[in-house]
Amino acid sequence: MSIELFNLTGKRALITGSSQGIGYALAQGLAAAGADIILNGRDEARLAAAAETLRARHALAFDATDHEAVRSAIDAFEEKIGTIDILVNNAGMQHRTPLEDFPADAFERLMKTNVSTVFNVGQAVARHMIKRGAGKIINIASVQTALARPGIAPYTATKGAVANLTKGMATDWARYGLQCNAIAPGYFDTPLNSALVADPAFSTWLEKRTPAGRWGKVEELVGACIFLASNASTFVNGHILYVDGGITASL
Template identity: 80%
Template structure:
């Protein structure tokens, strides 16, 4: 009985930004738990290459998560032609590192659109269908920067704080319809987004000392929490953000 709570058989999951990195790892993990996967990104060639690494039924749904009309058309079309999206993982995101006093306005706007607006656009498009069915799971990928800041990434920190509060708002509006909306906040993981930091011996040394676990995270270590939030095991968990960070937000 207890293990069946985590079974995702018969469920379909859309993961934005899933051609690489965290999104790809989460898609793989959700499929292993039984879910049918819908991969998303803007680059169809990269999506097709990612799809080739999956077994079983896997869909490719290319759209720009920052384009409200394109998101709505893609989600509505998929629901009508293929079937229900039961689980949404809002993973699409970007980073830009520049001291705040020199931060370019156009980079600030791109961060806002990619890291915050996309969560709204895709979340709303999927929730409209979930509400009609009386059930659904939305998992928004936050960050250790939801709770902490570092020099040179102030706007990114702002966006990830907003993701956590938008998650609370989703839960507040949609829990009554049977939806569970939660955040998953990775700490420092070895991903393409962090490639420059991983390659920096000084930063890696600092991180190992700063993190109680003493190391970078492996993206597969995010899978268990994602399965929990996507499954019946979290049926009364709503509006919270779970930090998977090796303890970095727990200690000074």
């Protein structure tokens, strides 16, 4: 098998929520594989700083929870600049509260940020991909797609929804030449998990619970993303790829 299967030269990739954390790492990795990256975020200053550091030629500052804003931004980019060949739906948030006390407004924010964004950006980009008969959509799920922990039941619900929406995308769009898959990270040292990383008791529990015995490093997600974004995965569709150090495989 030729290494050229993984070469993304000539492809353009949009990564939502890519000014920090997992999205930033995936953008950096896709660029290293040859892709022309498009960064996205709501914080324009942070987005501009990330674009400068990564030497990204494109940065789209839209709110992925706003359906009309997303469609307008995507349509304008496709018309004025060029095609979006790869989409990584990475935008997401967390809120930790026992379920019996979980605020309704926090639940709605989680649904909009973790699920609606996948639908909004996925649909807007797919409409153009369908016309071309090709495209790669990679949604970021979670170990919580398969497992639950106390205090994050609504987050778990959103990531289960991301997995099933991914399967629905593949079911509807594979016939048009699109591959729609998801990466489900385990516990990674990211800004979203900063409170857990700083908690010695949690880190000790995680190291014992995970067969690999440690937190994941964001760069360890890059290979999976390149695989799903490249010609190496042309018959992979509706798949949820767990990158979790073995945590979902072990009791």
